Amino acid sequence: MNSGQYYNQPVADWARQNIRGRVEVRRLFxxxxxxxxxxxxxxxxxxxxxxxxxxxxxxxxxxxxxxxxxxxxxxxxxxxxxxxxxxxxxxxxxLAKSLDAEGVSAALGKRFPWGKLYYVDHVTKHLRAGRVSRQVKDNQLELVFEGGKVIIPPLIHERAAVWELVNSMPAEVRDDGVPRASRANRAEEELIAFLNSLDKPRAQGE
Incomplete structure (x- = not known):
């Protein structure tokens, strides 16, 4: 991407129309x-x-x-x-401190304008205790901008409202770095391959 020309107009327009005031991202602790x-x-x-x-x-x-x-x-x-x-x-x-109509403020004061947003990444947390491992889907949000990345952690006040606000913006969405559309296509391909593997023994039996 050409950093000098890149501007996410749809997200910038959406933010000015839909974010009223300042949305605080307050960590629980x-x-x-x-x-x-x-x-x-x-x-x-x-x-x-x-x-x-x-x-x-x-x-x-x-x-x-x-x-x-x-x-x-x-x-x-x-x-x-x-x-x-x-x-x-x-x-x-x-970490994100607040969101407003113009952009995101990080915890130490750095500003990230919506027009420079590349994508929103839904990050999975991997937990392991002994031999047992599990995944926490959509554990945190990472807003990736031209000038860096801002994290919205999971343990925040009014988490559902913040998640809903970010998910409603017209931005590219990724899951653990993989574009969501690509992941859907890959899941469809895996399903077709699985169904084809079930048909092979049946065809051999005939």
Whole structure:
């Protein structure tokens, strides 16, 4: 596709006519207070080491009394905690925050206009417990734009309404990256092949 000329006019027109106001994509466990509480728990262990070291210094303790070890372990634990926090921020940046008549806003503020939407992908989640595996169809939606991808996760408030809104737009739809029309054609071909395989033994018997 020529990125300079590509523009999805049908989706852009549909959005202006059908999306009124701002549609929030609110995660079930993604409130601001919940995130603050998570970060407090994450950094509480290294913080406890550092705080204890500061208290011992204030009370006149020396480095040989274990203060240096407390600071060492405190700063050492900051690295994995910081990496976990950065990983969480990296994952969140691709999540949708809201939808409006002009486009989609990602969690960290990046905007994706509807005119640059390529397709909507319905992604399956694969679960495995021991030898048992199962699939959760249509687990999450991925809106693939010219400038990147925005994910609508499964655990959100008013999930059915958001799914219905996205599914009603006149955009190309894919299932796990496969165009839905192609998948339907492939399923039809597999059915015909199966029926033909049933006819072969009957023809041989005659």
């Amino acid at each position: 993604g409130s601001r207070l919940g995130m603050i509480f998570t970060y407090v728990l994450l950094f509480s262990i290294p913080g406890a080491f550092l705080l204890l070291g500061l208290v011992m210094l204030a009370l006149g303790a020396k480095a040989g009394d274990g203060v240096g070890a407390l600071f060492f372990f405190g700063f050492l634990l900051l690295f994995p905690c910081g990496l976990i926090a950065l990983l969480g921020a990296y994952v969140r940046r691709g």
